[in-house]
Amino acid sequence: MSIMQDSREATMFGRRTDGTPIRRPLSPHLQVYDMMQLTSALSISGRITGVVWSVGLLVLVWWLVATASGPGAYGTVSWFLSSWLGVLGLFGLTAAAWFHTLNGLRHLAWDAGYGFDIPTTYKTGQAVLIGTAAMTVLTWLIAIVAWAR
């Protein structure tokens, strides 16, 4: 490879399956695609919310193990989850979980061959956002009612 003249060349460095380098755009090519489009933004959000949910799984493990350990450990996890930081974190996890779930439905439809045209992609994308908001509010309404009881 010659000396790079243009920094954009850094995003054109791919490898063939045998490992030899080849000049071709990486996907997603950040200089070519506008990542602020709804389609691109939701695409990367699907991945980010997946990572966020793995943090949520850590909370689930903590909650289960603490409950199995006894009232002391359960008190600690309850205290943390009902603190402002815990509530904020749980709220974020709820939104991320619903987004990932609803966006996953969209992916399953794509896998089955439906909804590939651009108008439908935008419509289902907007539906995912509205659905995420609705399910997050519903989940927290249930939580607040349970809390107040």
Next chain:
Amino acid sequence: MAKEHAADATMRSPLGRVRGFGSAHGGTHHWLLQRLTSVALLPLTLWFALSAASLAGAPYEVTRAWIAHPFNAVLLLAAIALAFHHTAAGMQVIIEDYANREWAKVAGIYGIRAICWLLAIASALAVLRIAV
């Protein structure tokens, strides 16, 4: 040339020859399991999120009794297995996409898989300790 011709004349089908030769050294197994676990997790997510919300602020005995209920314990165990499988599979794809060095890729994939296994066993043990 003659050698090439001999290779072409093999009894193996083109599909049989390419199977397992991709960059992932595997076929559709990973892809399919990621989809199957996601389908199974759809109802489980709905059930768990709404149940967990209704346990907000619950005292120790109530939470413990909820986990101990056979219906909840069975679904929790299923959700744990599926969720950690789905997480490990998803993280593997992310690492394959972003890690450039082979050692980082291999260490990342198997490191995360090891952590997922341990956490799945720990949470399953917790459910069993409460429910049994």
